[in-house]
Amino acid sequence: MIARFLLLASVASASFVTPAAFAAEAAQPAAADDQQASSPRGDVIVVTARRRQETAQEVPLAISVVKGDSIEATGNFNIVKLQQLAPTLQVYTTNPRNTSVNIRGLGVPFGLTSDGFEQGVGIYVDDVYNSRVAAATFDFLDVNQVEVLRGPQGTLYGKNTTAGAINITTNQPTFDFEGRAELTVGNLNYKQAKAAVSGPLTDTIAARIAVAATSRRGTLYNVTSQRWINEQDNLGIRGQLLFQPTEDFSLTLSGDYSKQDPECCGTTFVRVGKTQRPLNRQYDALAAAQGYVVPSRNPYDRLTDLDSNLNAGNKIGGVSAKIKWDVGPGTLTSVTAWRFWDWKPENDRDFTGLSIVSKSQNPSQQDQYSQEFRYNYESKDIDFVVGLFGFKQRIDTQGTEQQGEDAAQWSLAPSTDPTNPANIPATLAGLTASNTQWLKADSAALFGQLSWKVTDALTIQPGVRLNYDKKSGFYQRVVTNAQGQAISCTTVAEPGTIKGTTQQCGVYQPQVSSPSDSAWNFTYDFNVNYKIAPDVLAYATYAKSFKTLGINQNGLPLNADNTVNYDASTVKPESVNHYEIGLKTQFLDRRATFNLTAFRTDIKNFQATVNGGQFGTVRGYLANAGKVRSQGIEADFKIVASDRFTAYANGAFTDAKYKKFVDAPCPPELSGGTYQPSGATPDYSQPGVPGALSPRQCDISGQNLPGVSKWAFSYGAEYNIPVTLLAKDGQLYLGVDGNYRSHWNSNASPSIYTEVKGYALTNVRAGFRGEGFDVFGWVRNAFDVNYIENLQVAPGNTGLIAGQVGDPQTWGGTIKFSF
Template sequence: MHSFVRSSLFATTILASAAIGLPSAQAKDGAEDVAANAASAISADDDQGTTSIGTGARDRGVDIVVTARRRNESSQEVPLAISVVGGDHIDATGSFNVGRLQQITPTLQFYSSNPRNTAVNIRGLGAPFGLTNDGIEQGVGIYVDDVYNARVASATFDFLDVAQIEVLRGPQGTLYGKNTTAGAINITTNQPTFDFEGKAEVSVGNYNFKQAKAAISGPLSETLAARLAISSTSRRGTIYNVTSNRWIQSQDNLGLRGQLLWKPTDTLNITFAGDYSVQDAACCGSVYVRTGATQRALNRQFAALAAAQGYAPSSTNAFDRRTDLDANLNAGNKIGGASVRVKWDVGPGTLTSVTAWRFWDWKPENDRDFTGLPIVSKSQNPSQQDQYTQELRYNYSGDKFDFVAGAFGFYQRIDTQGTEQHGAASSRWNINPGTNAQVPPGSSGCGPTAANQLACDPATLNGLVAYNTQYLKNTSAALYGQVSWHLTPELTVQPGVRLNYDKKDGYYQRRVFNGAGDEILLSGPSSAVKTAQLAIFTPQEISPNFSDWNFSYDFNVSYKVTPDVLVYATYAKSFKSGGINQNGVPTDAANNPILASATVKPESVQNYEAGIKTQFWDRRIIFNLSIFRTDIKNYQANVNNGQFGVLRGYLANAGAVRSQGLEADFSVRPSERFNAYVNGAYTDATYRKFVDAPCPPELSGGTTVAAGQVPAAAGTPGLSPANCDVSGQRLPGVSKFSFSFGAEANVPATILGKEGEAYVGYDGSVRTNFSSNPSASAYTWVDGYSLSNFRAGFRTEAGFNVYGWVRNAFDQNYYEQLFVGPGNTGLIAGLPGDPRTWGFTVSSNF
């Protein structure tokens, strides 16, 4: 689809990369531009130990400039836990989106079964694990050049011309436009310059991997400068679908960003920016992993159901990377927008206005039964979003105090149209034939009873379809501010406040039709066939809404023990807005929606944090340590009932959640020839009180217990509890221990008459096991794993760089996620992580 654009881009970047003799541009547009400051200082990445490519000799630390507190300052001066990753390190490690960024920032968690169902969490908090629900906020704010991105789907796109990324840990609501209760990812791109400069990069690798990046910047007049960047990534899929004879989980990304800087005076600059990115991958699927015993009758568990229909998975070894999914797969994804940023030096401070519009267009096709059988023949929920934001803030920096005060407005409209349809194998898979006998392989399993006849007649559910229509109108407004009062040159107190208003109006409608095209209504005559069909899809129409004010605040105290040692402590009281259920709600015995479940309460967050930031050995060594505890009441959790179509999943409030732990960042650069880093996190994130959680598959599938009855043992057919108490269990997706580490060494070298340095680098990561289900299950623990990435190459002072790389060098088999198959049949599917990949990269600055 993008072959012409991609070919043109590759030709351009190859030509540009060949220009190795051109001098690199040195000038940047003003000290106030973070991108320019980051480019000159990123070689001393305090949290990642990153080295700059082609910056020349350096034997002591250089401050990293960040905007965590909405002003330019050294990261070691900021009294909060922050990780900074430079653009060069992003390129060198192949971390070209947030998903890969988690390998070098151990406190970050990223999970994505497809772009829409993506979660980005910090310290285990942010968004509930599982299917995405549009009716709540994400908790971790993603900002690109001060513009808030409401959809986490934006995190699945390639980074485009990035200068640096700051990962801020803990609540940031008194500094950022949208309340960010778990943290923020602040992405800064390279800005237009008044000196001509450019860069180009081409990478090729196995699995037909091809990536090209190019950027050019320079003046159009004395007051006008422009920058244009483009990126393209393509790769063959890593999983082979024997049904479609097609590789899936491919990459096919194209991105474009343009910026225009108008600087009529020294005190005023206005930046117009626009971007557009598109993904057109063969995605997203899964592979068979295993089965586990549930409480369903034995003849209704996976082995018996598959045998009765003569079905066997294409492979029972997940790392054969073979699947047989029979429904169409697609992950069409477009995102983009435009913004105007005005920075005006007014009096002693700077007034900043950021006006932005963003859109997101999602056109998916999925196989929700995770098998090669026509159980669910269609699962498509295309969605369209428009969002508008306006932020106005004033920053002041002085000898005695600094402050930022701001106002933020947000409006979002999301429209979704869903189609879910069942196929010829659905009747046998979903209708209870009323016997607990094991079905022998190859037998029909059909008997004379009415239930058996329904189960054995494909027409009962074949063609049954539900059409879902929903929309969300989300409005938010806030006033926020923070003051840093320097009581002495060493002691600073920093209070912050935020007043927030949120309003959500939603609509959800599900209409159900049988295979003949007749609408199925709750009213009217009943029949055994209708009852069986309503057990799969229940008509529903609700209009949930929510509105509320909240007030949050934080208080920070920091003290400089010495010029290179900073200690700090923070308390923050924050809120995550309440939400609405946009995917439907549970029903009562008469199939009427339980409207009390239509809304979820706001999360109430209390965060305690203390830390120390240190520099030693003439700033060659940096060591930062933070400890934290976050308590959340009314935690917004995902609940799934295990059925195919009654509900895809809905939101409910867990009583309480706690995340606590310790984070450490260490880097050392004894000379210009060597640097190393080690980052680690211990995260203890648990449900403190969740007594009515969804049960794991081993405690699901049987007849729900009545009063006085006792549930069967786990994995034993019989009675199942209505819900489970998971208090004390670990939150899903969170490893207790995670580490990233690496080193790079170089020596002077001359190649083809070009003086430079030869180098070799290593980056590794380790994480311990984590649960891949909202309620921990013995079947869905993902084992811990380690990844190792190597690179070796040659670079020059002028900005030419050529290197080879190997990622997941030891071909570690690991899962990114495991999924519980619908229907409580015991099926567990999974998404394997990338195998070993290797390739070569050539880049040049000019």
């Protein structure tokens, strides 16, 4: 609390001592762009991708811009849904914490999330960095637009943007009184209400407040609890206060709070695949031995029988102060922020209705502080921005995982002997692993970017960033038996513990680690862009980027002799070389826009998530893959044919592969058996053969990165006609939008069992709008397509594959008013 008070005090004092303004935001688009404002419906898109206001077509980088009204019209109410509008954006989530946001197949290692590494796709809201993807799964609230910046953005956006950045801008306070309200209802008992009001409090002070609430019945029925799960239950509020005594100075204070409290996030049975475990220890045999029958083997029946409590409680919020001051030929900006994230999950980790893992939860609390100063200068021939950035973060996690009464028979070798430990529930029941961990991360950076207009057509743009990072962590797992006694798995029991049994130590082992490391990194990029014609811009970019060092915060893997592998406590930084060329064009009096991009990204020491297949070892940890490559082509087209008709189509081809990963974990079809001899050449010739020897590691070089669709498309169109209805002048309109993604794999080491089929989704809407109102009906997933959002390999190498199915067809109506 003292730290937060000092933060706010410093903000208040800075408003008088160091007035700041960001010219990139204060400046209006250049006069050359004024002609663009005359195009039909005034379709000018202004962005701040280079930390200054300019039209999107002037920015020499690949960027997708989604306006707030498009987000609302298409029902894409958060980042997870945003991928339906941006083809090279991939977002996969099993719960808010375990959310992967990737661009061009890169960003977050696919799999279980660790706090000890950077995201790779930076998420910014009003210039404030959100360090955890989980802290950015909130509903969009009073959003003006979202910019998806593709490719490394490390010079201006930092070490966390090796794959790109998502720049979210909210609506700001106004000195003209305005307001809006929106109400939506639909099937599945869907209800959403939004409201925002903005206006002056005095001649120099304006305020804005926005609220939103969303609820919806779940899409998966749990026959055990007799409840629909995976529901929505969200509430958000944002308030802003603008102090603007002169045109040259402004101070904006912002605060926001979001709460999500759904019964989520459960899975359903999808399929079973053969592993190399003995046949009597694979899923079908184990389930039969315990008389267990899954409610349905068809995932699209939307049935599950999970027996553990489910919760995805998520609280997110913070405050910020943004100060802007025009200083002679340049402008100065300061952004100060504190954010928090409070995560209270409960999961069913065995993915079944059996009590194998009876409890699994890892609540976390995060505090982060950030401070950025920027100075921006613009002139006829030279533009530049220089800045300083500081960041401080602490994350605390308290984990609990407990074995249930069915664990012994499921996890141990079966026997007909009633005295065998596998047939005695007490062998493992009540065995509990309690994890305590924390992470401290400090970062500082000095950065700058220069734009030199060599001629009216040619511009050269170099940029640099020097970054320092220090990370330290602590992890302790204490294992207790059903009587609450701490156990040891060493040869001689440690003081205060008793010696654990072979069966207990094969499931959970005590562990302590304190990883710590620091690193300096230097990022630079070089862009050359040339205006071939007034509305044709060609550019080429080289970027040398990095993702800073990582530390393993979820525990460490074991060596072959069952000792802790402390060498895995830290992970090397990624080294990124990126190449990109692009063409941005407008024609038909700027009513049509066509942009084309080709790229290649090479990464050395790629930070990948690897997963152990057993309950007792670490669920997932970070390791370096030797080399990764992502390359592809993107095309974006939009036409505003007239005030009556608009359309867009975007497409992307992405080829993302492990170029070298020789010691990756093996997929389930090559796991579960007795290990092949140490030092032997791995034998991959018997996948899915029960009893076969399993390789200790697998060489997955040349295989595709998980989570990446090779082909992705999105499209949309809207047509309207002017009418007078109920004495109101307006437009009747019909809109359609859709997207397609080709197949992709859902396991860190691609598996034949985790291949997700491609799918296409179509949404339609029709309504009547006029000045100050909009009434429309909508259908999402109009053709009720069955599709999978994510697949997960159940622990234990039993061959069980569980998953989350996508939303079925939903429909409803929306009423919007504004004044």
